[in-house]
Structure formats: C-alpha cells, structure tokens
Amino acid sequence: MDKGGGSSNNIKADDASLETGGGQHHHLDHLLFRQVLRITLLCTVIVVSCLVLYHSAYPFQFLPSSFYKPASSARGGNLSSLGKEELKLETVLKKAAMGNKTVIITTLNEAWAAPNSIFDIFLESFRIGKQTQRLLNHLVIVALDQKAYSRCLALHPHCYSLTTDGIDFSGEAYFMTGDYLKMMWRRIDFLHSVLELGYDFVFTDADIMWFQDPFPHFYPDADFQIACDNFWGNSYDLNNRPNGGFNYVKSSNRTVDFYKFWYTSSEAYPGLHDQDVLNKIKYDPFIKNIGLQIRFLDTAYFGGFCEPSKDFNLVCTMHANCCFGLESKVHDLRVMLQDWRNFMALPADQRASQPSSWSVPQNCSISNFHPPETQKTNAEQGGNN
Numbered sequence: 001m002d003k004g005g006g007s008s009n010n011i012k013a014d015d016a017s018l019e020t021g022g023g024q025h026h027h028l029d030h031l032l033f034r035q036v037l038r039i040t041l042l043c044t045v046i047v048v049s050c051l052v053l054y055h056s057a058y059p060f061q062f063l064p065s066s067f068y069k070p071a072s073s074a075r076g077g078n079l080s081s082l083g084k085e086e087l088k089l090e091t092v093l094k095k096a097a098m099g100n101k102t103v104i105i106t107t108l109n110e111a112w113a114a115p116n117s118i119f120d121i122f123l124e125s126f127r128i129g130k131q132t133q134r135l136l137n138h139l140v141i142v143a144l145d146q147k148a149y150s151r152c153l154a155l156h157p158h159c160y161s162l163t164t165d166g167i168d169f170s171g172e173a174y175f176m177t178g179d180y181l182k183m184m185w186r187r188i189d190f191l192h193s194v195l196e197l198g199y200d201f202v203f204t205d206a207d208i209m210w211f212q213d214p215f216p217h218f219y220p221d222a223d224f225q226i227a228c229d230n231f232w233g234n235s236y237d238l239n240n241r242p243n244g245g246f247n248y249v250k251s252s253n254r255t256v257d258f259y260k261f262w263y264t265s266s267e268a269y270p271g272l273h274d275q276d277v278l279n280k281i282k283y284d285p286f287i288k289n290i291g292l293q294i295r296f297l298d299t300a301y302f303g304g305f306c307e308p309s310k311d312f313n314l315v316c317t318m319h320a321n322c323c324f325g326l327e328s329k330v331h332d333l334r335v336m337l338q339d340w341r342n343f344m345a346l347p348a349d350q351r352a353s354q355p356s357s358w359s360v361p362q363n364c365s366i367s368n369f370h371p372p373e374t375q376k377t378n379a380e381q382g383g384n385n
C-alpha cells in the first residue's frame with residue numbers, strides 16, 4: 001500500500017512534468033528537444049551524486065543494488081538522501097546491538113510517547129522485570145513523528161526517527177484509517193531494511209510488558225517466530241492466530257525475501273493491514289519455496305489479554321491485545337505492572353509454590369465492547385497496536 005502510494009506519487013509527478021512538456025511541444029519542436037536534454041542532464045546529475053554519496057558512506061562494503069529503499073524516499077524521489085538514511089539507521093543499530101547483531105525494536109508515535117502513557121509504562125516493565133533491565137541497552141525506539149522522537153531522546157539512548165513524507169502519524173485517531181494502515185506497512189518496510197543490514201531483531205509493540213528475558217524461550221532453529229493472540233498448542237501449526245506485535249526474526253536471505261514478499265503482498269490485499277495479510281500469505285507456496293521456517297510462540301511465555309500467560313514463573317511478555325482504546329489500555333497495563341510487583345515482592349519459595357493471577361483485563365475486557373462482526377477484528381487490532 002505504502003509502496004504503491006509512493007510510486008504512484010512518483011508517476012503523478014512524472015505525468016505532471018510530461019504534461020507541461022506536452023503543452024509546449026506543438027508550439028516548437030526545438031523546445032521539446034531542449035526539455036529532453038535538460039531532463040537527461042538532470043538525471044545524470046542525480047545518478048552521479050547518488051553514486052558519490054553511496055560510496056563515501058560505504059567505501060568498503062558490498063551492498064546489493066536493491067539496498068534499503070524506504071517508501072519515503074521513493075515518494076519524494078530524493079535519491080541523494082538515501083545514503084544518509086541508511087547510514088543513520090546503521091549507526092543507531094550498531095550502537096544498540098548485542099554482540100551477535102541482535103536488537104530489540106519498538107515504534108512510537110506522539111500519543112503513545114506522551115508522559116504517563118504507554119512509553120513510560122513500557123520502560124517501567126523492563127526495570128521491574130526479572131533480568132530485563134539490561135535489555136534496555138539493546139532497545140531501539142523508532143519514532144514516527146517529531147514529538148515521539150524528542151520524548152525518546154529525553155528518556156532513552158537509542159532513538160531513530162522514521163519519517164514518511166506527507167503523513168502525520170502523531171495522533172491516536174489514526175486507528176484503521178488510511179494513515180494507520182500506511183504506518184503499519186511502513187513498519188514492515190522498515191524491518192525489511194533492518195534485516196537487509198544484517199541485524200536480527202525482536203520487534204515488540206510498546207504495549208507489551210517485558211517481565212522476563214524472552215531469549216531463552218525462542219526456538220533456536222526458526223527464521224521467523226511470532227507471538228499469538230490464540231495459540232492452539234503446536235508451534236508449527238499455521239492455524240495459530242499470530243499477532244504482529246511481537247516477533248523474533250533472524251536476518252538471512254530467506255527473511256529478507258519474506259519481508260519483501262509480505263510488504264509487496266499489501267498490493268494484492270488492499271485495505272488489509274500487515275497482520276491480516278500475514279494470515280493470508282502464511283499458507284502461500286512462496287514461503288515453502290524459500291524454505292522459511294515459521295514458528296508460533298506459546299502464550300504460556302508470550303501472553304496477552306486475548307490469552308493470558310497463566311504462570312507468573314513462566315511469563316516473559318504480556319500484550320495489551322484484545323483491548324480497545326488508549327485510556328483503557330494505559331489503565332489495565334498499570335494494574336498489570338502492579339500485579340507483577342506484588343508477585344516479585346513475595347518470598348522466593350512462595351513465588352514458586354503459590355500461584356498468582358492477573359487482575360486484568362478490566363477496562364480492556366472486550367466483553368465491554370460489542371462491535372458488529374466485520375469491525376470486530378479491527379477493534380482487536382486496535383488493541384494490538
């Protein structure tokens with residue numbers, strides 16, 4: 001979608017310039033000739049300056065020619081800024097990565113980054129979680145607007161500003177509008193670039209609380225592993241209901257190809273967001289052909305309001321999915337943090353022997369919300385993102 005929007009914009013710009021040229025061409029042929037000459041010259045200048053920038057940014061590195069073309073650049077057609085973008089991204093990733101080139105990534109907009117909103121709660125979970133504080137050193141915040149970026153800079157060492165020309169991602173009200181969809185797809189495009197740069201990542205929505213280190217619970221042999229709204233018991237079963245808000249992806253040709261396929265599939269399914277498209281393409285033969293290993297993560301470790309992790313000794317993350325509205329989400333996440341604090345305050349032997357339980361969902365409970373069937377998925381998605 002985003003890509004489509006970007007390139008159609010380009011085509012429009014081209015059309016406009018052609019029309020101008022066309023308007024003149026029946027007057028004087030030599031004017032047209034001069035126009036063509038000027039365009040040719042301009043293209044040459046752009047290509048040359050692009051090459052110069054590209055090589056000064058990466059003098060010793062081989063990079064495929066398809067390397068990192070964010071939708072925003074395609075849209076504006078400003079090729080000379082490409083080198084700078086990729087350099088900026090790589091600088092942030094390098095600083096934040098673990099020794100094995102792994103980063104944790106989340107995205108934030110203004111509404112979620114505001115004081116006392118999701119971002120604060122998210123960071124707090126790492127601090128009160130069991131051995132999760134150190135993971136903050138490897139967390140990259142991708143800010144979708146200027147306010148989110150400023151707030152990130154004030155609180156966190158690894159911030160990246162991802163801009164998309166002409167789209168304002170700052171409000172809460174973007175949910176399931178055209179801009180909301182564009183933001184979701186922009187995210188897939190961005191993660192594709194991270195993989196291309198050779199970094200493994202855990203992508204986490206910021207409304208996911210990190211209570212314990214998830215790495216020991218990932219499958220060692222999978223390319224793409226994803227948390228679920230509902231987990232049916234078998235991690236290979238494609239019928240599990242994945243939630244795009246949390247996944248662990250290892251960089252390889254297979255995952256780079258997969259993200260590209262996922263992103264371009266948005267054109268085949270207009271109006272759907274990344275998660276719904278994933279539910280379509282997960283059965284596509286393309287995935288088998290490239291040999292991509294997909295696994296679904298057990299809600300016992302990676303839970304949410306849709307299907308909570310029952311055992312506090314096992315839970316790694318809890319997602320405020322199946323929740324509608326930012327205020328409800330913030331309210332219930334605070335309650336959830338308090339449940340966790342209470343659990344951690346217990347003596348070790350009681351923690352092991354006496355089962356704890358969540359006092360949420362409260363305001364998030366989807367039984368409080370009865371949308372018509374077609375909108376129901378959308379409401380759940382609102383919770384997911």
Ligand SMILES: *[C@@H]1O[C@H](CO)[C@@H](O)[C@H](O)[C@H]1NC(C)=O
Nearest residue numbers: 076077078079080081082084
């Ligand atoms: C292209 O990007 C460069 C670097 O970001 C910027 O300095 C320049 O003004 C941009 N040009 C246009 C036409 O947007």
Ligand SMILES: *[C@@H]1O[C@H](CO)[C@@H](O)[C@H](O)[C@H]1NC(C)=O
Nearest residue numbers: 098099100101102200215216
């Ligand atoms: C990367 O390092 C982290 C932290 O030591 C570890 O938990 C994770 O399993 C490593 N990833 C791989 C693919 O080895």
Ligand SMILES: *[C@@H]1O[C@H](CO)[C@@H](O)[C@H](O)[C@H]1NC(C)=O
Nearest residue numbers: 064065251252253254256257
């Ligand atoms: C990945 O793809 C590139 C280009 O197609 C190829 O040169 C390289 O050998 C591949 N790497 C692996 C590990 O398959």
Ligand SMILES: *[C@@H]1O[C@H](CO)[C@@H](O)[C@H](O)[C@H]1NC(C)=O
Nearest residue numbers: 327328329330331332362363
């Ligand atoms: C949560 O729900 C209670 C009871 O329905 C309501 O009084 C309260 O205003 C809600 N709080 C938020 C933050 O939505």
